[in-house]
Amino acid sequence: DVKVTQSSRYLVKRTGEKVFLECVQDMDHENMFWYRQDPGLGLRLIYFSYDVKMKEKGDIPEGYSVSREKKERFSLILESASTNQTSMYLCASSLQNFNEKLFFGSGTQLSVL
């Protein structure tokens, strides 16, 4: 069974902390994605990666960075967490072609206090 695993379901951090959200997939997918989900705004793409060490900015990359050192792992980094980064974060992966669907992790609800 295909699997995308996010390391934490709930996370509480303080303003200014450095935060790492980890995502691992076991399907040998080339593409990996980080989205944030907020009520009324849908899912907004933060960053995606199409290969190891390759990354592309999504629609809302400000305040975030990513790392993909291995094909199966894609990390989202909040260098200095702020309260407006409180959100649900969803990781996904897929094969390369545009007709391939995304497989999602179960999400991380991040609260920044």
Added chain:
Amino acid sequence: AQKITQTQPGMFVQEKEAVTLDCTYDTSDQSYGLFWYKQPSSGEMIFLIYQGSYDEQNATEGRYSLNFQKARKSANLVISASQLGDSAMYFCAMRGNNQGGKLIFGQGTELSVKP
């Protein structure tokens, strides 16, 4: 630039009736894919149906069908014979062949099925 628009923040439907969820899109890509996902209150994202831009037939998957009108750039989801378990958020999404794999989502429609 690509864009997906879902103009219905919330909808109600009576159990056993059909419902249409609207989705319009904009892209400069010649080839692209359109996807619908369901997100129940548990939060998981469930893939429902896919339509390719060059597919001649509208996609169907069980009670789900996609009303694809390419000239109007719309990809509406039709759910027939609604069930209580269909109550959820529904997201339309698009992926173009010149976007390096990028997939973008609409704002979502919250569907409530009434008994």
